[in-house]
Every structure is written in structure tokens, then in C-alpha cells.
Amino acid sequence: GEPGIGKSTLFLQNGLLIKQLKVLYISGEESEQQIKMRADRLKISNDNFYLLTETDTNIIFKEIKKLKPELVIVDSIQTIQSNLIDSSAGTVSQIRECAASFQRFAKETNTPVFLIGHITKDGAIAGPKILEHMVDTVLQFEGDRHYAYRILRTLKNRFGSTSELGIYEMSGAGMRVVTNPSEILIAQREEVLSGSAIAAALEGMRPLLIEVQALVTPSVYGTPQRTVTGFDLRRLQLLLAVLEKRGGFQFGLKDVFVNIAGGIKIEDPSTDLAVICALLSSYEDNPLPKNICFAGEVGLNGEIRAVNRIEQRIAEAQKLGFEKIIVSKFNKKSFDPKAFSIQVIALSRVDEVYQQLF
Template identity: 45%
Template sequence: MAQSSSKRIFLCNSCGNEYFKWHGQCPACSEWDTLSEFHPPKSRRKSNGAPARKTTKLHTITHKKDRKRTSSGINEVDRVLGGGLLPGSMILLGGQPGIGKSTIAIQIVAGCGKSALYVSAEESEDQLALRAERLGINTKNLHVSGENEIMNVLEQVSVVQPSLLVIDSIQTVYNEDLDSLPGSVSQIRDCGQQLLNACKQKGFTVIVIGHVTKIGTIAGPKMLEHMVDTVLYLEGDERYDHRILRSVKNRFGATNEVGVFHMTSAGLEEVTNPSELFLAERTANTAGTAILPTMEGTRPILVEVQALVSKANFGTPQRNTNGVDSRRLSMLLAVLEKRLGNFMGMNDVFVNLVGGLKIQDPAADLSIISAVASSSKDNVIADGTVLVGEVGLTGEVRSVARIDQRLQEAAALGFKIAIIPKGNMKNVKSFKGLKIHGVKSVREAFQIIF
């Protein structure tokens, strides 16, 4: 049995579990068609001959003062990471092709001001030099390499001894001891583990760039996301020039934190006030629009919610959304019909979050249902009004988190009226120039805004 297991095993791309025979459905995570064949290496080389690490008493580590983060030189990146680059951490950066992953990585390398090694198996050294010249970055402390064999990369790390290592990309790096092609499950898993061991033992930071699949997840085994400390996604829409760096996992900072950038010919530039960006071209005094103070991580952002209700031209009405969950919209339409008597059965309903932003904040319910009702009634929501609150199936408006931060951002941008849940009125602060109304139900909110 031991001999056969050394020849091949099967790995689940979703959960990373191992099996000695192939299954159509993974017994662990119940996902279908996720098992791939994996050939373990016949012989293993010790990574750089590193000795076994000794145990340490925790109290001797907690009082150390030299575990300082290194600033990336980009405030928005530092915000997403939780304060900067932490020595010994491994960061996975994913995104669609051409979104700007390599650009932001080389800008981080230049901004941190530390010795760095940029390993690019997708671009030559000359191409990297052209990119650096176009971005106008300082390359004094930057070493570049076109190597893509993992053990050779680790040897270069031993020679250069960088504070920051960038791998572009993990799908092109391979271990020659493995009997599989670069980008396969076994290669990504093994190379990721080698890099993780090296950065933990030597105390340098690793940024690993990863390709994404057609559904938007990072290509390769899910175990890669489990083993790293931070997972970042660079998001954007080809129709817009802005990019959003989002943290979906962070052991050392807030999860779902975002940084907003503007794509220019000189690289990615920070957007210090995203609310102004998303509201720059908002349509005032028009039916079907509402302003939502949402939370992305710890940052409040004001966005415009647009809705359009029209008679259906075909038998089945359309329910189209952009930036919000379509199932959430279906629930809100049911509440609008059952609790408020606004029948939508024979109407097409379109909801759009302006600017290409995608949110999962349940506090958006009140602004969405109000925008839909505004379009249906052809009544305008007064300019300078923000709406926030989670809507339940009985039409009640439930409390939301971080209401003070949301209202503070609204007041700073000159909004005059805020419709919030009644439950948040107990501890809410007052803001100069902002009149706050607490409502228990959607019906009460409609009585104020219409």
C-alpha cells in the first residue's frame, strides 16, 4: 500500500484533501469533478538545508519590539494590509488579466524602499525594465530574475537576501522534481509550500501573484489560499478607470478592507476619498436614485443606487442587477408587493450600483427598495438624503453596524437628511447640518421621503 501511494494520489482542488483513488465527488467538501492526479516526487531535497526550528516560549516573543511593519509607500495598500508589510508573511494577489496586478506589485517594491527580488516568469528582464521606466519608479534596491524553477529561486533568495520577494506568477513556477506541468495542482501546492517555509524561516515578505479562473477565483488548489496569511483581489471594470484592492483574508488586519485606485499611464494612483469618486456624476432630482452609505471593511463609502421599473414587453419580467445580489432584490420586491401593495409582477426591474462597485452589505436594503419604489411611483427622493437599513420579510427596518461612521461620511459630504433604523437612534451621535430620522418600517421611511 505504501508503495502504491508513493506513485500517485488525488488532490481536491477545492479543499486540498488527498485520496488514493479518484472520486467524482469529493467526500470531504462534496464538490463535483475537483479531484486531480498528483505524482509525489521520488526524492525530496531539503530547502536550502535549513535545520529544524527550535521551540520558543511565547512570553519571550510578545515583548519583542522589532516586529514592525514596513510601509509599502502606498497608503491605500497599507490600509488594506492592516498597516503595512509584515516580515515573514505571505500575501496572495489575484485578479483578472490586465487589471494591474504586476503594476501594483512593482509599485509596492519601489515604495517600500527595501531590498527586493522580483521573479517574473512571464516577462523578461528587459520588459520589466521598460515597465519600471514607464512608471518612473526607483529601481536602486530592486533585483529582477526570469527564473521559474523553485529551488533556483530560493538559491537566488539566499544570495540576494531580500526583504521582499515577488513571484509573478505562481502558476508559472515549477519544481523539477515533480512529474507535472507548471500550473498544475501539485506544482502550485508544492511551490507555495516551499515559499511559505522560506519566508517563515528567514523573515522576508512574499507577494505571490496568481491567475484567476473564469468565475473569478484564484486558479489552483484552494489550499493555496489557506496556507497564505493574506489574500488580496484587485478588482475593476473595463468600463471604468478605477481599481479596487480588496482583502478577503487577513490574519493581521481587517477582512474585506478595500483600497481604491485610479488607473493612469503612470500606474495606479490612490483615491483618498472614494465617496467623491462614486458620487461625482450623480443624477440629482431624478426618480429611481438613492444614496447609500455602505461600509467596505472599516471604510464608509457613499454610492448611488439606481433603479428602473418599466412594463415588461415579454411574458417573463426581467430582474437584472449590477453590483448587488439578485436574490436579495427578489426578496425586497416581494416585501414591496406584500407589505406595501406595490405590484411588480408584470414589470421589469433593473438595479445598478454606479461606479462598478460590488457590495454584500445588508444595510443597502432600504436604499434599494426606496430607489425601486421611487422609479415605480415616479417620485423623486429629495436631494441630500441618504438611506441605510436592513429590511426584513415583514417590512421592518433592522439596525445596522457602524452607523456613526456612515453618518459622519454623509455629513462631511454635505448631505442634510438621513433615514436610519429606529434601533440605531439610541446611541447615534449628532452631526452638524444632518437631520436624522429613525424608522421602524419601510412604510414609515416612505412617508418621510415621498
């Protein structure tokens, strides 16, 4: 994860909460006083939790032999150094050697080891791909530091599914698990305004209802702007091209801004339909009904394509009190509309959606 996102807080909190295991927290980044200050803020007491501030692998493994911990947390692998190699901590050879020694220890003694790692400017794990290949599971902690919400994603998992997802809220007393993120992501809607649509998306295994905001304004400069937050820019350009070609809307003369509310990044193609409806709503300056949401991928011919796990999405929309959901006609075989109290409208083309809404 990024600096300051809450990696150390998350692991310190979980280490203190696991009272039945002997936990060793190795910190090469912070002093005992700093960690003590954070632990005081978390207000969790645990007599089975041990702290070692050390960067030399020789000393670390001597202490591990003496203590025999049942869980080891290393914060962070980029600060740990092996004297077998003559390079500074954080270099590729040091990371490879230190990760390999922790891996040997983990496999030989059957002790779980968590390595906290830095990431580069692009968001990749620092120390090319070697660290990702060596470990069994890669968890990426992401979110915007300006928002309170953090997402823990699985990128690789040798023990199970990679579609698991954890959502946390950062507070003064540590990380709080968010059990129903949909309510938070669409909570701040009072009056009905144009350019806002709700998408029934999936993040991993978890259905999420998110608010898509769009703003379409006449272009003042020569080249129209295309600005996105939390959504793929190329995907937006593709959807605008579909609306120009298949719907005859003059987006080529307009500035277009799209924002996924709540500071989360979304990669699920099923948000296409909500993005298109938000764009049309802003273009026409006509608000969408408050009780409707969308789930569908949009193809280049303006057709609405089927999306996976449609039943979960419909159930989530129903749970949050929506009265209608627009889905793809090609999803009809995957669910029974009678099983839901919400009205499911199945359409096959974008122009049908436009007629239905406006």
C-alpha cells in the same frame, strides 16, 4: 485577481517605492524588456530593486541565497515549476510544492514573500483552496476593467483585521490611491432624476456613499425581467416581494433593473433601504430629494432593521454635505443625534419611509 486588472503594476510600483529594502521581483510571465517598459511608465527609480525572470525553483533559490533580498515578489505562482515533481507548471501539485518551498524560505529567513496568483472563471483562486490555506494573508484585487477603479480586499489575514480595504485608480502612471471614494461614486449627479438613491454603505472599515440606480418599466414580454449590476439578484427579488406583500405595489407586472453606479460590487445589507427607495422613486416616476441618503437593512415583514457602525455612516454623509439621512428606529440607542449637524430621521417600517418621501 483577473487578467489585466493591474496585479503586476501594483506590485512593481510598490516594489520600486520601497527604497529602504532590497527587493527581488521574480517574473515567470514577462521578459525583462516588458517589465522595463512598465517601470519606465511608472517613472520611479530605485537602485535597490532586482529583477529575475525565471520559472525553475532551483535557480530561483540559488539566486536568492546569493542576493539575500529583504522582500520577494513572485509573479505568478502558476508559472513557477519545481523539478521534484513531474507535472507541468500551474497544476495543483506544482502550486502546492512551489508555495511550500517559498513558505519554508519565508518562515526560516523571516523574509516577506508576496505570491501573485491567477483566479478561475468563477473568481476563486486557481489551484483549489490549497494556496489560500498555505498563505498568511489573501488579498483579492477586483474591479471592472471598463472602469478606472480597483478595490483591494482582505479575504484572510493572520496578522490582523480582514475588514481593511484599499481603493485605487488605474492611470497611465500606475495605481493612484483614492482617499475619498465617496466623492467619486456620487459625483456624476447634475439634474435630479427619478430612480436614484444614495446609500451610506460600509466596505470593510471604510464608510462609502454609493449611488443606487433603479429602473421600473412595464413588462413587454410575458415574464418580467430582473437585471442587476453590482447587487445580489436574490436580494432584489426578496425586496420586490416585500414591496408587493407589505406595500401593495404591482412589481409583478414590471421589468426591474438595478445598478450600483461606478462599477463596484456591494454586499452590505444596509443598502436595502436605498434600493427600495430607488425602486419606489422609479415606480412613481418621482425623484428623491438630492440632499437625502439611506442606511438600513429591510426585513421580510417590511421592517427597517438596525445596521452596524451607524455613527461612521452618518459622519460620512454629513462630511459630503447631505442634510438628511434615514436610518432604522432600532439604531437610535447607538448614536447621539445632537452630535451631528445632519438631520437623522429614524423610522421603523418601509411604509413610513414611503409616506415621508412621497
